[in-house]
Amino acid sequence: MKKLIGPITQLLTLDKLSLKGALQDEQLEILENAGILIEGDKILEVGDYAELLAKAESLNIEIIELKGDFVAIPGWIDCHTHICFGGSRAQDFAMRNAGKSYLEIAGAGGGIWDTVTQTRNLNETKLAERTLSNANRHLSDGVTTIEVKSGYGLNVVEELKMLRAIKAANTQTKADLIPTCLAAHMKPRDFEGSKEEYLQEISENLFPILKSENLANRVDSFIEQSAFSPDEIESYYQKASELDFDLTVHADQFTTGGSAVAVKFSAKSADHLEVSSDTEIALLANSDTVAVALPGASIGLGCAFTPARKILDQGGSLAIGSDWNPGSAPMGDLVAQASILATFEKLSTAEVLSALTFRAAAALGLADRGKLKAGLLADFNLYSIADFREILYHQGKLKPEQVWKQGELVSGKW
Secondary structure (H helix, E strand, O other): OEEEEEEEEEEEOOOOOOOOOOOOHHHOOEEEEEEEEEEOOEEEEEEEHHHHHHHHHHHOOEEEEOOOOOEEEEOEEEOOEOOOOOOOOHHHHHHHHOOOOHHHHHHOOOOHHHHHHHHHOOOHHHHHHHHHHHHHHHHHOOEEEEEEEOOOOOOHHHHHHHHHHHHHHHOOOOOEEEEEEEEEOOOOOOOOOOHHHHHHHHHHHOHHHHHHOOOOOEEEEEEOOOOEOHHHHHHHHHHHHHOOOEEEEEEOOOOOOHHHHHHHOOOOEEEEOOOOOHHHHHHHHOOOOEEEEOHHHHHHHOOOOOOHHHHHHOOOOEEEOOOEOOOOOOOOOHHHHHHHHHHHHOOOHHHHHHHOOHHHHHHOOOOOOOOOOOOOEOOEEEEOOOOOOHHHHOOOOOOOOEEEEOOEEEEOOO
């Protein structure tokens, strides 16, 4: 069934913008009094509403007429989340704000291991329900594609439970959940061997099941002093690469080294990058690896933001993810975080919108979404405003009036 939606006051295609480098708002293609013609789950055409309406009336196409001002933008894409988890880390947040160190918080029972314990205590059904709830909240905010990591199981059985829960949640939400295996989040406290032995166990015993059950085609790791060093992780990524997994890296959050691994293994993305120096920025800018800023973690931890302005000015590709997780980034509001990052890093509206759409899609290896153009998925948001700049101006408080996913209205009404 074909549908025509309009008239739309401003339709931002985000087409004809480069995947890499700085962008100016003047480069945005903005169609006025526009319409979106949909067939099935794809966009058939975008263009002048009056012209599309004439076609629709002659071809008996369903017409969904909008009343008032609307701005259309591609559906938001969150390329980095940890929304599959158990419990809460409110205690960590309070202790951190009171001046306690990471070691003091961990000593009091907090930190990643606290979430691992609480996640292990949930069965697969409960974990899927928690993931579904988080995903649907994100969807109502206009996030139509959501990457979801494991990493709070930290053994073969528990990581499988997490990834199966993510898969189950994906069958129940209208959003697309993109699973990522983060079994290399840290060496679990209850594993008696070395870090190398833990990574070997995961790569030998978990990777084949991920493939056979189609649970994830992406592998991630945390390269950091508290997790794994570049040398320790190399054979792990080599094995994942040989098995044709897409790779991504938690890189340069507190110390450098991870971005170099990402570039070496042609990872889809290097995420965090809060302490990346000019050396790491140049390395990323001269590669096809997308740099992913995670301002939610900077806000949650009270640390520096990713040097987004420098990355773009050096010619790099920048995406922005929420890092929604129970420890360092519990807010989970992608547009709010991106708006705040833009204020501190002086990012143009075009740069932010690109970072939340087609550049985020590139970080996930997805070429079928992120722009409003013929042939791509009909994933888009309609905001009840006349000027697209209002979206970031309201710093996350302005929510979409309608969210469309694969040609279907999934949030809001007409």
